[in-house]
Amino acid sequence: MSPSPHVAVTIDLRRVRRNAVDIRRRTGVPLIAVVKADAYGLGAARVAAAIADIADGFFVFTLSEVIDAGLAGFGKPTIVVQAASRDPEDYRSIGAHPAVWSADTADALRRAAPVLSVDTGQQRFGTPIDDIATIDAILRAGDIRQAYTHATKPEQAAAFVHALRGRVPTIHAAGTALLDDPASRLDAVRPGLALYQGSVTTTSRLVEVTDTRGPAGYSGFSARRHGVILAGYSHGLRAGPCRVNGRESRILEVGMQSAFVECAAGDRVGDEVELLGANIAENEIAAAWGTGPQEVLVRMTGMGVRTWRE
Ligand SMILES: *Cc1c(COP(=O)(O)O)cnc(C)c1O
Numbered sequence: 001m002s003p004s005p006h007v008a009v010t011i012d013l014r015r016v017r018r019n020a021v022d023i024r025r026r027t028g029v030p031l032i033a034v035v036k037a038d039a040y041g042l043g044a045a046r047v048a049a050a051i052a053d054i055a056d057g058f059f060v061f062t063l064s065e066v067i068d069a070g071l072a073g074f075g076k077p078t079i080v081v082q083a084a085s086r087d088p089e090d091y092r093s094i095g096a097h098p099a100v101w102s103a104d105t106a107d108a109l110r111r112a113a114p115v116l117s118v119d120t121g122q123q124r125f126g127t128p129i130d131d132i133a134t135i136d137a138i139l140r141a142g143d144i145r146q147a148y149t150h151a152t153k154p155e156q157a158a159a160f161v162h163a164l165r166g167r168v169p170t171i172h173a174a175g176t177a178l179l180d181d182p183a184s185r186l187d188a189v190r191p192g193l194a195l196y197q198g199s200v201t202t203t204s205r206l207v208e209v210t211d212t213r214g215p216a217g218y219s220g221f222s223a224r225r226h227g228v229i230l231a232g233y234s235h236g237l238r239a240g241p242c243r244v245n246g247r248e249s250r251i252l253e254v255g256m257q258s259a260f261v262e263c264a265a266g267d268r269v270g271d272e273v274e275l276l277g278a279n280i281a282e283n284e285i286a287a288a289w290g291t292g293p294q295e296v297l298v299r300m301t302g303m304g305v306r307t308w309r310e
Contacts, residue, residue: 031189077097099116100142101127196297212226
């Protein structure tokens, strides 16, 4: 997927900041900000700078993400899922802590203060919750002080608490899905999506507008009037809701580098088409696409040229 020069992506960092403050206040526990995948496309360096004084730590997938976003500069610990290096110095030098789920890796990375990852249902990147002997062996091998699980259901967080509470001082489980479940908040929350929702506006402009004459496009869609934007599936777009001149409309059909948009009588070339923004939420698009709001954010931020509002 490549960005279209004809799509504008505006990232409201004040909104990201407000989201962070709100999460912090709502949950009452430390906030570990998930800024993996370039902060879901919003720009990890920009997002981290905007919330550095609110977040208590960061969470990414790879070591290079820590370096690329300059996370070491904020003086907060960063958890890294993929312990690709076995040299603890590679983590220590940038304030990073590798996630571990084997005694062998925990032992090798002991001096980097590794974090135990426990599997409560995802069946990846974690040690199974039901094998306490192995969990204890990993905790000992790495002298581990912190553990997390990627829970999406309250029962998973509860099983995690039952097994880990008392074994390790700091435990956390909740991403966005469990923020509003007080029992799952534990010693910190670890959201990504909830930090970013509502902060991205993705727009394009009509480059052609015409009254529709019979079946049109590849699919032979029918409409009274349609327009064209220069964003297609090669930029990550799919058919779904949109707004034309602020009015509710829809993407009728998506091609490789352009898409058809349903238009009304007054719509003209140059008029704005909103693909994501104040009036079209991530969840609404996700429902139309049959996917989750995280994928919508990554596609919508990657669709065009990004600019940031401080
Ligand atoms: C991505 C991720 C999160 C954040 O998930 P959201 O649903 O976007 O809040 C939390 N924890 C782990 C382990 C993750 O990989």
